[in-house]
Amino acid sequence: MPVPATILDVLADPFAQGLMQRALLEVLLLATVGGTLGCWVVLGGLSYGAESLAHGMLPGLVLAALAGAPLLLGGAAGILVAALAIALAGRVPGAERIGRDGAVAVVVTTLLGLGALLALSPATPVGVQGLLFGDVLATSRADLLAGAALAAGVLLALRASHWRLLASGFDRGGARALGVGPAAIDALLLILLALAVLVAVQGLGNLLVVAVLVAPAAAARLLTRRLAPMMALAVALGALAGVGGLYLSYYARIAAGASIAGLLVAAWLLARAFAWASSFRKGDGAAAG
């Protein structure tokens, strides 16, 4: 392999192949959806819920892989089952004794176990590591189209419901007086969350997908004071981390999904450090984040 002569070569080399170009587009797609919807996830305190849903969808993914069905279908079924199971677990008599945490933990652990059971049992085991940690370099043109369609749907829905989301997020009780039903808004966010997870799960895997939904928005929240800049910054941070992850994967030969997730978390840590440092300098002593 010829030694890259210039910085430009270093930057451009990885993306000479169609494979990497598609991965790049996928990553940008993820950043867009993750950055925008992620703001609502973070503002609404839905991070843990998103993570639980993502973890719990493993059996669906495995079954799709085993059956040769599209991963999107399996993922959708998996999310549905996970959501229903979590809702049900919270409602059984006596659930208040184990707490919401406990109920979610039971469901998620069982589903993870079921997924592993399905994946690792058969004579031809499914490559569960790809499902868990993603396979962004296996993005095909069809994947991109499907992802773009889903992402467009999510973005349109977000734009259309913006003010209702704002009203409900700001003042849940008073939103009703404005004609905004909080329950309907919750349902909308849940559906959009599921769609976003489906878009991202193929690239990042069901264990890491929550990173793109939470990290950019959480980082942007520390650095901005209005929603519009927050969303824009979140998308930018997500894109930077995503592209950086691809470079890392190419040059350091590290798994791409984990690289991207790692850089996303690193970006958030940097934002925390920055916010803490600048609040320190301002001298108001307020805790950042």
Next chain:
Amino acid sequence: MSALVSADALAVGYGGAPVLRDVGFALQAGERIGVLGPNGGGKTTLFRALLGELRPAGGSLEVRARCASVPQTERSRLDFPVSALDVALMGTIPGRAWWRRPSRADRTAARAALARVGLADRAERTYGELSGGQRQRVLIARALVQDARVLLLDEPFSGLDAASGARLEALLLELAGEGRGVLIATHDLEQARRWDRVLCLNGRQIAFGDPAKALSHDVLAATYGGAIVRLPPADPDPTAPYEVILPPHHHHHDHEAT
């Protein structure tokens, strides 16, 4: 003139037994009603019923005008990335198709409302940066934009200094004067005495009416459920003795000695 809100033998609950019973009152246009009672006594429950969040479990409740809520300060709201203008603009949501963005007329109305409450120059500031009193006024501006004739304020004076409190009171007087009905949940007896009516709630309605007549010693005891201590006034020339009410100590656990 029919009342803006009227309740008769109203009972409200959260699915099980009603937590609030025997509520009967009427809110007329131009009136300020002080809603008194201990925490958990039913003030917030009543407000939720008025807003339509809870359905009456018994009796009747007629709400003949649009209600707007000015809730207590919550931590999450302080972090929310909205400006004062954004909050005021939320009041335009009801009149608009849900996919539409605020129009220029909407923005004008929002700014006018902010000006009305004295915050015209703070419109672009982040909500969380404002002081307690200013935040309450922004929420009132939101209610004004909604063109609500009934305002429900949940302990708006808590945490306000005297100057901000006085300012808020003056605003409420103005708004009532314009024909609105105002329900204010408060713990401040002296304040409530200055308003038009009081409504005492503690799981049920204890009293409703003119403060001078309704706020007897027995009513207060029943409302707050604890011993009432009368303290002699520090200042030697008050018109009435200053009462201090001690809420009961709400501990139901027994503790294991460790």
Next chain:
Amino acid sequence: MVGHREADAARDALDRPLERRVLERGDAAAAVAHEVVVVLAVGPVALVARDALADVDALHEPQLAQQLEDAVDARAPDAATLRAQAVVDLLRGQGAVVAVEQLDDGVAGAAAAVARLGERHERVLAPRRLSRRRHRLDRSGQMQIRLIPIRIDGEAVPTVSPSPTVLEPFQLPFVQRALVELLLLSVLAGTLGCWIVLRGLAFAAHGAAAAAFPGLVLADGLGFAASLGGFGAALLFALAVGRLGMHRREAHDARTALALVAALAVGVVLASDVFHSAASVESLLFGSLLAIDPGDVRLAAAAALLALVATRLLGARWLATGFDPAAARALGVRSSLPDVLLLALVAFGAVATLSAVGALLASALLVVPAATTRLVRERVGSWQLATAALAAAEGVLGVWLAVQLNAPPGATIAVVAGAAFALVALLPRTAEASA
């Protein structure tokens, strides 16, 4: 077409290379064999053909391999004849037989960039292609290897073993060791598990186990005791996140979610791409119960003992604080030391379960049984006993099922535990008198 072949090979790179887990399954089927032969083919040897399990890089030299489609045709293999026990020890990372080296994980890793150039994958919308069911020889020099336990009666030709009878699994030493481990972990589940559920530490436990994953790999890679590294990482996580769960209601926010993600991402990178761990990512995440070694059992025993002692000494404080934190502080439960110790115990317990059920399924032992019995038990004492009993039963049943079904035992236990919870939760119960 080299490109195509590379595509095949790389696609199969999603399958795992030689690893413990394969051995477990092999052992499961071999559970009824008197002797187990594991045929490891290196170079020109006879191979018993079955389904593809792994790709192995033949050390840069093209190798010839003969393929046999049917066990009947197998010649006596050149590889050593080993007992099940020895097989376990052998593949546990001693290099001898593994002249077939660990795959360069740049290829086998989930998605290393360079190796994937030139491929095309249709994953999302097109049906996912499974690994092929046959041996292949790859002209580029890679060779598929199968690990097959086959039964040998003297010199006779190996035949496929019949399904085992009910109790036969329990006669095997590695199954017995697994059961001992599980019994010890049941004690842990009964004591520590109940505190975890009582104090709302379910997420802290799950996260601590997940955090142990990178700690383990890092310590192992750097050359010191894996468990120590795992414990260190788990402790960090438990302390950072656990305090939130204990004293606040809505404790979860971006921080906790991202901490978990970071732990898993770092772990998989370290395991696959940096240190090329001998233990596979899957056995770290889902356990390798049938390959327990005495060290693991000692760790479980230590954890169980510690949990018992700590319950005796600190149980009252933990109970009081959990009941009413503010009042407890007012009553003079002065420092938060008991809570810190509880979190440390949670971390230790999480590490102790790793070898059995893995970093992702620790809650199957530490949370699920305790949650299940909590639905029907009021008092702490009877609750803990019931939990220990339930956890033991679930463990035994899980192992037995795993052997019968040739399934990963940790995951089986998790599913059994979840099924038990569902059963208890959904069946109508009479209200328990709190006596």
